[in-house]
Amino acid sequence: MSTRPGKNVPAENPSDPTAERAPMTIPRVAEMKANGEPIVMVTAYDFPSAQVVEEAGVDIVLVGDTAAMVVLGHDATTPVGMDEMVMLTQAVRRGLETPLLIGDMPFGSYESSNEQAIANAQRFVKEARVDAVKLERGGASVDRARAIVRSGIPVMGHVGLTPQTATALGGFKAQGRTAETAAKLAEDTLALQSVGCFAVVFEAIPASVAEALMERIEVPIIGIGAGPATDGQVLVFHDMLGMYQGHQPRFVRRYAEVRDEMLKGVSAYAADVRSRSFPDEKHSYSISPEELAEFKRYLEEESLAGTDTPWDW
Numbered sequence: 001m002s003t004r005p006g007k008n009v010p011a012e013n014p015s016d017p018t019a020e021r022a023p024m025t026i027p028r029v030a031e032m033k034a035n036g037e038p039i040v041m042v043t044a045y046d047f048p049s050a051q052v053v054e055e056a057g058v059d060i061v062l063v064g065d066t067a068a069m070v071v072l073g074h075d076a077t078t079p080v081g082m083d084e085m086v087m088l089t090q091a092v093r094r095g096l097e098t099p100l101l102i103g104d105m106p107f108g109s110y111e112s113s114n115e116q117a118i119a120n121a122q123r124f125v126k127e128a129r130v131d132a133v134k135l136e137r138g139g140a141s142v143d144r145a146r147a148i149v150r151s152g153i154p155v156m157g158h159v160g161l162t163p164q165t166a167t168a169l170g171g172f173k174a175q176g177r178t179a180e181t182a183a184k185l186a187e188d189t190l191a192l193q194s195v196g197c198f199a200v201v202f203e204a205i206p207a208s209v210a211e212a213l214m215e216r217i218e219v220p221i222i223g224i225g226a227g228p229a230t231d232g233q234v235l236v237f238h239d240m241l242g243m244y245q246g247h248q249p250r251f252v253r254r255y256a257e258v259r260d261e262m263l264k265g266v267s268a269y270a271a272d273v274r275s276r277s278f279p280d281e282k283h284s285y286s287i288s289p290e291e292l293a294e295f296k297r298y299l300e301e302e303s304l305a306g307t308d309t310p311w312d313w
């Protein structure tokens with residue numbers, strides 16, 4: 001799906017994030033699995049975060065429906081709709097050149113029918129120029145995934161803890177912790193693979209279950225709370241950088257404390273405005289002394305207060 005021109009040069013050293021890199025493709029993701037190269041995936045929701053993940057050299061960027069929580073302030077992922085997701089994805093697209101871009105199909109955008117699923121996947125491609133879409137769950141979603149793949153749009157599956165149906169799963173809880181539920185996970189993954197999903201996300205499942213499954217699955221598996229055996233890892237941008245104050249799942253490792261820095265910055269600005277130490281000369285514009293003197297003469301000569309309005313209606 002990637003039709004962007006430009007940097008189509010293989011990186012000499014794929015682990016050097018500053019090296020010139022070829023745009024990521026779906027065959028390349030499969031090749032990374034085959035070569036045992038870890039696949040780095042992260043979410044992004046706007047232009048500046050897209051620029052950051054581009055520069056950091058990640059392989060796959062997901063505009064996740066977690067935007068509902070970490071960007072829009074909802075307490076679940078379900079309220080976000082296609083219009084919001086497309087707008088966020090367009091912003092990410094503008095900041096991204098190299099990684100594979102995936103649009104996350106929000107709750108209510110694909111469940112009703114294959115036609116609905118294809119139409120909304122096409123919106124992501126046409127309006128936000130994604131390379132692929134992601135949808136949640138096995139079961140009925142397998143049929144939707146098949147339909148989207150047949151329409152020519154690559155699909156990533158997502159099993160385990162599927163936040164769009166967290167209520168039905170008993171809350172935001174790890175899944176596959178019994179032999180029976182782990183077997184269901186295996187069946188869903190194999191079904192998604194069989195209808196042509198190019199990769200599948202495993203969310204919040206025991207590391208040992210993921211490890212046991214890895215031997216049986218041909219497509220790349222990207223884990224989030226699924227242990228180290230998966231082919232790649234994904235984290236939510238706002239979680240890993242310490243930007244989100246809501247619940248932090250056990251699987252999040254924080255690599256920065258950006259919210260603390262933002263709070264420090266805005267508080268310092270507020271203090272400077274209140275003490276009148278901002279703006280100073282360095283942040284102000286100047287006028288020549290002659291022009292200023294003339295302007296002041298004008299102010300003295302013309303009584304501006306109470307003059308008639310200059311326009312004549």
Ligand code: KIV
Nearest residue numbers: 043064065066201234
């Ligand atoms: O919406 C999202 O951010 C996701 C990731 C957690 C995989 O689905």
